Amino acid sequence: MAADAPTAQGAPEPLFQRLCLIGVGLIGSSIARVARARGDIARTLVVTARSQATLDRVRELGLADVVEEDAAKAVEGADGVIFCIPVGAYAEVMARIAPHLAPGAIVSDVGSTKGSVVRDLTPLLPKGVHLVPAHPMAGTEHSGPDAGFAELFEGRYTMLTPLAGSDPQAVQKIAELWRRCGSMVETLDPVTHDKIVAIVSHLPHLIAFTICSTADDLAEETKEQVLKFAAGGFRDFTRIAASDPTMWRDVFLNNREALLEMLGRFVEDAHALGRAVRWGQADYIEDRINRGRKIRRGLIERHQA
Amino acid sequence: MAADAPTAQGAPEPLFQRLCLIGVGLIGSSIARVARARGDIARTLVVTARSQATLDRVRELGLADVVEEDAAKAVEGADGVIFCIPVGAYAEVMARIAPHLAPGAIVSDVGSTKGSVVRDLTPLLPKGVHLVPAHPMAGTEHSGPDAGFAELFEGRYTMLTPLAGSDPQAVQKIAELWRRCGSMVETLDPVTHDKIVAIVSHLPHLIAFTICSTADDLAEETKEQVLKFAAGGFRDFTRIAASDPTMWRDVFLNNREALLEMLGRFVEDAHALGRAVRWGQADYIEDRINRGRKIRRGLIERHQA
Ligand SMILES: NC(=O)c1ccc[n+]([C@@H]2O[C@H](COP(=O)([O-])OP(=O)(O)OC[C@H]3O[C@@H](n4cnc5c(N)ncnc54)[C@H](OP(=O)(O)O)[C@@H]3O)[C@@H](O)[C@H]2O)c1
Ligand SMILES: NC(=O)c1ccc[n+]([C@@H]2O[C@H](COP(=O)([O-])OP(=O)(O)OC[C@H]3O[C@@H](n4cnc5c(N)ncnc54)[C@H](OP(=O)(O)O)[C@@H]3O)[C@@H](O)[C@H]2O)c1
Known part of the structure; x- marks a missing residue:
């Protein structure tokens, strides 16, 4: 050049x-x-x-x-x-x-x-x-x-x-x-971009904000204990959720379609896993967990993890 | 002693x-x-x-x-x-x-x-x-x-x-x-224990497994790109989701009630945030994001973050 x-x-x-x-x-x-x-x-x-x-x-x-x-x-x-x-x-x-x-x-x-x-x-x-x-x-x-x-x-x-x-x-x-x-x-292209970032970034942020606000809604005593014993996975979510509110409000509002599409899929999948927990469907639960691990392995192979 | x-x-x-x-x-x-x-x-x-x-x-x-x-x-x-x-x-x-x-x-x-x-x-x-x-x-x-x-x-x-x-x-x-x-x-007591770990650990794991399996369900081409560009929050979820399937299957099945209760609250909250995104309710979105940050600050004050 x-x-x-x-x-x-x-x-x-x-x-x-x-x-x-x-x-x-x-x-x-x-x-x-x-x-x-x-x-x-x-x-x-x-x-x-x-x-x-x-x-x-x-x-x-x-x-x-x-x-x-x-x-x-x-x-x-x-x-x-x-x-x-x-x-x-x-x-x-x-x-x-x-x-x-x-x-x-x-x-x-x-x-x-x-x-x-x-x-x-x-x-x-x-x-x-x-x-x-x-x-x-x-x-x-x-x-x-x-x-x-x-x-x-x-x-x-x-x-x-x-x-x-x-x-x-x-x-x-x-x-x-x-x-x-x-x-x-x-x-x-912009459409593909917005779809990819909806799942790799915007949905994870929406989820992190949500679980933190779910925790914030708990009764005072439980909330105190949640803060005390936060070490089990929740803490990682709070880190993501510490991001700037204006920036993220704007991101959500400006990637509405792709974000709502991914959120819809995610909530369906969460419901399905919850249903399997309710009905004791051990095989289904293990299968979904194993898919998560597969994705992780895919990242490691691509040196992205 | x-x-x-x-x-x-x-x-x-x-x-x-x-x-x-x-x-x-x-x-x-x-x-x-x-x-x-x-x-x-x-x-x-x-x-x-x-x-x-x-x-x-x-x-x-x-x-x-x-x-x-x-x-x-x-x-x-x-x-x-x-x-x-x-x-x-x-x-x-x-x-x-x-x-x-x-x-x-x-x-x-x-x-x-x-x-x-x-x-x-x-x-x-x-x-x-x-x-x-x-x-x-x-x-x-x-x-x-x-x-x-x-x-x-x-x-x-x-x-x-x-x-x-x-x-x-x-x-x-x-x-x-x-x-x-x-x-x-x-x-x-065991009931309080199970309620707290449901939100600080079991629900975050269930969510991480779910979003990874949601990603795994995407069309091949999109999935490839998701793996390539995973750096935006998603990657943190895949780490949690790499945990042992048998252990987590057992945890979910043995903390069913508290986990389903927290999952129910979380999904309600995710729906409410999604609805605000759909209808452009900027104030609501900012408020929920700010609650997440509040929780994070609570952790930092308690030296848990
Ligand atoms: N943070 C990330 O992880 C990340 C990653 C990739 C891309 N991005 C994108 O990068 C952009 C900036 O994000 P950031 O993290 O750098 O944000 P940031 O640290 O909050 O900084 C935002 C900057 O924009 C200025 N600003 C805010 N609102 C403005 C307005 N209405 N008119 C004029 N200036 C305004 C602010 O000025 P004042 O300080 O004077 O208010 C500040 O200098 C966003 O579009 C975001 O989507 C962010
Ligand atoms: N991992 C965590 O983050 C964590 C944190 C706190 C508490 N815990 C709890 O700690 C316990 C152990 O978890 P871990 O992470 O140490 O698991 P792990 O690394 O997978 O080890 C499990 C051990 O249990 C043995 N085992 C598995 N199924 C068995 C069976 N049906 N009968 C007899 N032995 C069996 C395995 O033996 P083989 O190797 O011979 O199969 C292995 O030695 C679980 O109850 C878990 O809920 C885990």
Whole structure:
């Protein structure tokens, strides 16, 4: 790739002249940290966020060359703009920045849903601006600019969901950005993406939130004992459930169809297993448990566990 | 405690003269390892299991003083006997060993359910033999004699569920055994025990098995992609779901009532959250997510997370 070609000084040419991150929480600040550490992602890194507190913190941490309060100003002159905010906020932010996007700029994102991103951003996209939606399959249950770290994306997949008419060069540039973040890049369509993340990520989070709120509804005395003796599997669920409410509310609402489909299947299966427990159907129970183990073995074989 | 008094040589007197472990998988072999390492738990450690392969392995690992194929023989002359087998096998094994139990012997166990243990063992208990059911709240997804380790119980709770008429000295001896394993000991009644573990352990396992089998039912192509991109929460569930099928089948069948009660509540709550997703009830979704976080904070405050 031309972007990899070393300059006269031996340092490769930065991918972007002026890269603007909109939102600088766990994901945005991790990209910023990689960009600062490598130097070959953006010549100038611009960061914007919603609150003054976050902007101040970004300055303290030295995460960007330019910290800009106003998103519209932040994107001016940028050849790359990455949405790193909850997916429910995209349409409103895009409406504000669209008139200020530079011709030829690439707009990308890191959102956990992709159908909604295409739905919300495409109608507002100025002519000559390229949209390349992306989703790094990496995260933790923490949020905010202090939660990020440069190694977050290493060895993890990033999914690109370019549109049919996407500019191949723009797609290549975003793919290269993620490779420089240490990620393995895969391309797929938004519908398939949303179906897969519904089962590997969104349903597990919905389940974790649910079991924790089920526990929270227990009578006070039982709840105290649950907290005391939480070590048996429940604790793992509470870790997942510690994730940011706004982000997850937006994810659920913006992957509604695939999530409800997977939830429906899951609840059917849970009912069937519960029924087998009620009626003492030992073979059925063992069979379902063994299928779970099979999936685990599949992950181990693929070095994903 | 008298049991703690050092002998003339300065080494404390062993708790049991002859301690027999029935079953030597993850939990049994971990107790054996602690007993070997400390020397103050059993003067003579006897181990029995079902298969020749396990007995051979126990000999190779040097986990016991006596390795005995026949459970009835193994318990002869023992002042302590601990069931370390799946709870569904208790009644059958107890029927075989009961005639061979020494007068005054203490029978205990490590099973994950406690109502069933009282139900299955009490009717077969010879006069003068003491029953002290116990459950160490510690485990991993691995099983067999190679899976155990001496630190398994350190800093974890062990729950004792003595019966109304239990001999206090027998209860104290089992409590001391678990303290010597590094455990914190709590006493509660079997019904409360079963209710708590239903939500902190059994339901999370049932859910993990279910979501894995839901994934296993997906069309081949989607399943491949699920395995590939499993990193988003799902992977944590597959770890829990890797646990032993026989053990978990027995746990589910022997904590039926409490488990079905908790499963019922959980499914109701999952339906309610799904309904809120369907109808776009953002506030409801956030509220449920926040309750999950509250539980997590509760754990962190209690140093359980
Ligand atoms: N967390 C994960 O595990 C994960 C993994 C993969 C992808 N993602 C996706 O990455 C995106 C960001 O997630 P994150 O975990 O980095 O979130 P985060 O740590 O909570 O940070 C969110 C950032 O977005 C800004 N923001 C929030 N609402 C906004 C609004 N209405 N307008 C403008 N800015 C707003 C916040 O600014 P202030 O701080 O000023 O409020 C903050 O800088 C989401 O779309 C999420 O789906 C997350
Ligand atoms: N695993 C956990 O996380 C955990 C935590 C707390 C409590 N527990 C409880 O601890 C007990 C043992 O679990 P574990 O994880 O140690 O299991 P494990 O690793 O699978 O070992 C089970 C042991 O029981 C023996 N066994 C199995 N079925 C038997 C039968 N029908 N008759 C006689 N012996 C039999 C096995 O002998 P062979 O090897 O010869 O077949 C093996 O030695 C269970 O009651 C479980 O509920 C488990």
